[in-house]
Amino acid sequence: MKNEKLYDLIIIGAGAAGLTASIYASRYKVRHLVLGKVSGGLTLEAHKVENYPGYKSISGMELMQKFQEHAKSLGAKIEQDEIVNIERKNKDFGITTSQDKKYQTKTLILALGTKRRKLNIPGEKELLGKGVSYCAVCDAIFYKDKIVAVIGGSNAAAMSALVLVEHAKQVYIIYRREKLRAEPVMVDKVETNPKIEIIYSTNVLEAKGKNKLEEIVLDREYKGSKKLKLDGIFVEIGSTPAISLTRKLGVEVDQENCIKVDTYQATNVPGVFAAGDITSGLAKLRQIVTAAAEGAVAATSVYEYLKTK
Amino acid sequence: MKNEKLYDLIIIGAGAAGLTASIYASRYKVRHLVLGKVSGGLTLEAHKVENYPGYKSISGMELMQKFQEHAKSLGAKIEQDEIVNIERKNKDFGITTSQDKKYQTKTLILALGTKRRKLNIPGEKELLGKGVSYCAVCDAIFYKDKIVAVIGGSNAAAMSALVLVEHAKQVYIIYRREKLRAEPVMVDKVETNPKIEIIYSTNVLEAKGKNKLEEIVLDREYKGSKKLKLDGIFVEIGSTPAISLTRKLGVEVDQENCIKVDTYQATNVPGVFAAGDITSGLAKLRQIVTAAAEGAVAATSVYEYLKTK
Numbered sequence: 001m002k003n004e005k006l007y008d009l010i011i012i013g014a015g016a017a018g019l020t021a022s023i024y025a026s027r028y029k030v031r032h033l034v035l036g037k038v039s040g041g042l043t044l045e046a047h048k049v050e051n052y053p054g055y056k057s058i059s060g061m062e063l064m065q066k067f068q069e070h071a072k073s074l075g076a077k078i079e080q081d082e083i084v085n086i087e088r089k090n091k092d093f094g095i096t097t098s099q100d101k102k103y104q105t106k107t108l109i110l111a112l113g114t115k116r117r118k119l120n121i122p123g124e125k126e127l128l129g130k131g132v133s134y135c136a137v138c139d140a141i142f143y144k145d146k147i148v149a150v151i152g153g154s155n156a157a158a159m160s161a162l163v164l165v166e167h168a169k170q171v172y173i174i175y176r177r178e179k180l181r182a183e184p185v186m187v188d189k190v191e192t193n194p195k196i197e198i199i200y201s202t203n204v205l206e207a208k209g210k211n212k213l214e215e216i217v218l219d220r221e222y223k224g225s226k227k228l229k230l231d232g233i234f235v236e237i238g239s240t241p242a243i244s245l246t247r248k249l250g251v252e253v254d255q256e257n258c259i260k261v262d263t264y265q266a267t268n269v270p271g272v273f274a275a276g277d278i279t280s281g282l283a284k285l286r287q288i289v290t291a292a293a294e295g296a297v298a299a300t301s302v303y304e305y306l307k308t309k
Numbered sequence: 310m311k312n313e314k315l316y317d318l319i320i321i322g323a324g325a326a327g328l329t330a331s332i333y334a335s336r337y338k339v340r341h342l343v344l345g346k347v348s349g350g351l352t353l354e355a356h357k358v359e360n361y362p363g364y365k366s367i368s369g370m371e372l373m374q375k376f377q378e379h380a381k382s383l384g385a386k387i388e389q390d391e392i393v394n395i396e397r398k399n400k401d402f403g404i405t406t407s408q409d410k411k412y413q414t415k416t417l418i419l420a421l422g423t424k425r426r427k428l429n430i431p432g433e434k435e436l437l438g439k440g441v442s443y444c445a446v447c448d449a450i451f452y453k454d455k456i457v458a459v460i461g462g463s464n465a466a467a468m469s470a471l472v473l474v475e476h477a478k479q480v481y482i483i484y485r486r487e488k489l490r491a492e493p494v495m496v497d498k499v500e501t502n503p504k505i506e507i508i509y510s511t512n513v514l515e516a517k518g519k520n521k522l523e524e525i526v527l528d529r530e531y532k533g534s535k536k537l538k539l540d541g542i543f544v545e546i547g548s549t550p551a552i553s554l555t556r557k558l559g560v561e562v563d564q565e566n567c568i569k570v571d572t573y574q575a576t577n578v579p580g581v582f583a584a585g586d587i588t589s590g591l592a593k594l595r596q597i598v599t600a601a602a603e604g605a606v607a608a609t610s611v612y613e614y615l616k617t618k
Binding site: 016019020023024026027028029050051052053054055056063066067069070073183184185263264265281282283285287289290292293294295296297301 | 361598
């Protein structure tokens, strides 16, 4: 414990919220460390970002590279490591990583984002990476001239379908409701694409295949059959806040498991702030620009908190 | 009245908040108009923006051009005109501009920003444009090899001083308190600049000069005199929300005259939303990224509001 370094702030998560928190923390000269499993967060999975003001169209990966360069240019230390434990240590907080590194910090900004929601159907786990995917941007390229389906009706689902048509020969969107809930601009794009077909009011019951996905089972008939032959499914049914590590801290969450924050991005635990998709902040809009704004506010609150200590 | 066009949404103000609201409104296919006196808002006055995530360093003008191009690429109609009246018209809202154009709209996003606070001292009004300025970025170039002073101690004041040293031969910062309240990074920069001198705990009582500013009168001696000879003063003592036009709507404000909004950027008046520096939102941090985030949330709320109508 004597060799642990005591930081003023550790930011957990290196997505849009965490990196912006770092940019602001550097400007406030708050000595800090950014710890994240993957630098870039969920935005990395975005094929195209067209709603971050100032960039008409940019890939999620490129935008997050810019955030990262921005943070680094101001002196940020970003470590890629998985955190296995966060706990209170007297007045401070202790963090342990999967490489058994230990850190201590006076304050925390939790910016861990969300985890993908699963279908929880037979075959989903077994065929993961063999036809079952949670990231069209990452895996679309493996489905050249194949038939695939996106499960879900959100913006992310519509975006995934648009990414997939660039490679696959046929893309289904299978959605349990009667109407997509994506932005109208996105709905237009998928509805007018001749390679995309939308199957409404339908759930997927099972993913089947020997060594790779061969077909899925639907809960109602589509063109005379409950079975649909395809090569890949992309699950896009939302995500849940990544709060498993933060429970020990006693941080309050709402009924959707989002960390409760006030307008200063403060949680109920003194010294612990949160920003981005893991929080209840900003009308739960979950955009890059809202995550960034929350990161800026959280870093400002940390600066104020440390000043008054 | 019959010739007035009825919009779904009119966004008043074309700064970071208003333009982002437009970007999001376009993506939601909400038929809207942006009305603003100057496109770009307060950000235009920023010599350098180094805290908008994704751009390490960019002039305020260039960044706002990017916002504007982004909004226009999605089909935004932006009209440069001054609004002289906003009022309720039955269920809708009516707007009159200085060119006597009239518009009607179902919803409003108020993104009018703030107005500069004045010193209210003798000579300030008379010498405006003749040595008294509220915008270092706009006017610094006219003070080549001159002596100038910035009045104030905020980030904006520090930034103005840094802009001015690039032209002037000597820059004073005159501040009523004992310590600048700018970000530490900014404080360092002005303190270490040999051409900048900070006069603490001092107020300016008067601006004097015949046809142009010649000297100012301080409320305590500096180097043996209450008079300080200089060619220009730049007033940077903050700003107040530009709410004069919005009073008629019955929109509630807080004790600092900021429009009160909830987490959805909704005001107390149905159909009226607000975003950016004019609001009480996001811990009053007043950053480009927070204004943009609020614009995104406000447009989303308008979209939801119109859907349920």
